[in-house]
Amino acid sequence: MLVTGFSTEDVAAEDRFERWLDFTSQSVKRVARPEDRAEDFRASLRVVDLGDVGVAAVSGSSVRAARTPKNIRQSDPEAYLVELVLSGNGVLSHAGRESVFGAGDVVISDTSRPFHMWRSCSPDTTASVVVQVSHAMMPLPSSTAASLLAVPISTRGGLAALFSRWLTDITKRAGDFTSADAPALSSVVVDLLAAMLSRQTGSVVATTPESRRHVLCFQIREFIQHRLDDPALSPKVVAAAHRISLRHLHKVFEEQGTTVAAWIRRCRLERCRRDLANPLLGSHPVHAIASRWGFADAAHFSRVFRTAYGMSPTEYRHSVLRLPTSPSAPTGDAAGRRL
Incomplete structure (x- = not known):
C-alpha cells in the first residue's frame, strides 16, 4: 500500500504554504486554488493510494479555496470529491447551491464544475477524510450524483455511518495493508459510497452481485459490533x-x-x-x-x-x-x- 505524508511542522513559517502547495500538487490532484489562509498556516496530509481511488486524511489551518472555469480547462481529473468532515465547519458554493456543513457531515463536489469553499478548522486535529472517485467509477446516473452536490449528508446513522467508519478505519490502518489489497479496498469504498448516495435519493442502483455482497457484509458486521x-x-x-x-x-x-x-x-x-x-x-x-x-x-x-x-x-x-x-x-x- 502506498502511503505518503507531509506536515508543515518542521518547515519555516514563511515557507509552509508554498511547500504545502508543492506537496499536494505532486501527491494528489489538487483541484482548488487557495485564495486566503491563516497567517500562521499549518497543515498535514496523509494520502492512501488505492489506485483508482484516492483517500487522504487532512488537517490544516482555516482556508478559502476556489475552483474556477480556468482551473477546469487547465486540468480536470473528472472526478467526485467526497469529504467526510471530522472537525470544524465550512461553507460550499457549488452547482447552484450554497450549503453550510460541519463535523459528522459528508459533502460532495464535482471537479468538472466551479466551486468556492471556506473551511474553518484546527491544524491540531484531523479535519476531514477526502475521497476522490472518477466519474467513470461511480455506479450512479450522473443526474443522481448531481442532485447531491453541495448537499450535506449526516453520518449519524444508516449507511452513511457505515461509510464514515470504513473511511476512518482505512486511514488509521493504512500501514496494515499491501498494494495487493488496493483493488478490493477501492471497490468497497465505491460500493459503500454508491449505496449511501442511492439511499439518500431513493434511487435504484444497478450494482453487481459482488457490490451488494460487500455492502451486506459490512452492514452485518456493523450490526454485530454494536x-x-x-x-x-x-x-x-x-x-x-x-x-x-x-x-x-x-x-x-x-x-x-x-x-x-x-x-x-x-x-x-x-x-x-x-x-x-x-x-x-x-x-x-x-x-x-x-x-x-x-x-x-x-x-x-x-x-x-x-x-x-x-x-x-x-x-x-x-x-x-x-x-x-x-x-x-x-x-x-x-x-x-x-x-
Whole structure:
C-alpha cells in the first residue's frame, strides 16, 4: 500500500504554504486554488493510494479555496470529491447551491464544475477524510450524483455511518495493508459510497452481485459490533435483523473464510482483551468484563480466551499491566478455571 505524508511542522513559517502547495500538487490532484489562509498556516496530509481511488486524511489551518472555469480547462481529473468532515465547519458554493456543513457531515463536489469553499478548522486535529472517485467509477446516473452536490449528508446513522467508519478505519490502518489489497479496498469504498448516495435519493442502483455482497457484509458486521454485549446475539438474530435466511448469512461469512459464530466470538474476545489491558479497569473482576461482552459462562470464557491467546485472562492481565502476583494466587489451569 502506498502511503505518503507531509506536515508543515518542521518547515519555516514563511515557507509552509508554498511547500504545502508543492506537496499536494505532486501527491494528489489538487483541484482548488487557495485564495486566503491563516497567517500562521499549518497543515498535514496523509494520502492512501488505492489506485483508482484516492483517500487522504487532512488537517490544516482555516482556508478559502476556489475552483474556477480556468482551473477546469487547465486540468480536470473528472472526478467526485467526497469529504467526510471530522472537525470544524465550512461553507460550499457549488452547482447552484450554497450549503453550510460541519463535523459528522459528508459533502460532495464535482471537479468538472466551479466551486468556492471556506473551511474553518484546527491544524491540531484531523479535519476531514477526502475521497476522490472518477466519474467513470461511480455506479450512479450522473443526474443522481448531481442532485447531491453541495448537499450535506449526516453520518449519524444508516449507511452513511457505515461509510464514515470504513473511511476512518482505512486511514488509521493504512500501514496494515499491501498494494495487493488496493483493488478490493477501492471497490468497497465505491460500493459503500454508491449505496449511501442511492439511499439518500431513493434511487435504484444497478450494482453487481459482488457490490451488494460487500455492502451486506459490512452492514452485518456493523450490526454485530454494536451488539456484542448482548448474550442473546446469535446467527438467527443477525439473519432476522437483515431479512435474510440463515443459509444466506452463513454463505456471506464462508466467503470471508470464517463463520458467523466464530466472528462474533473473535470480536467479543478482542473487546475483553482490550479491557483487560486497560489500567483504568484493573479493579474490575475478570468475570465482570467477560459478562460485559456477552460471555455469560465464566468457565467457557476462560477456555476460549486461553485457546485464542495462549494464556488465561488473569495471566494476560498480569503480563500486560505488570501487576504483582500473590504467592497464593492460582496460576495455570487453576487460574483459567477461576479466570
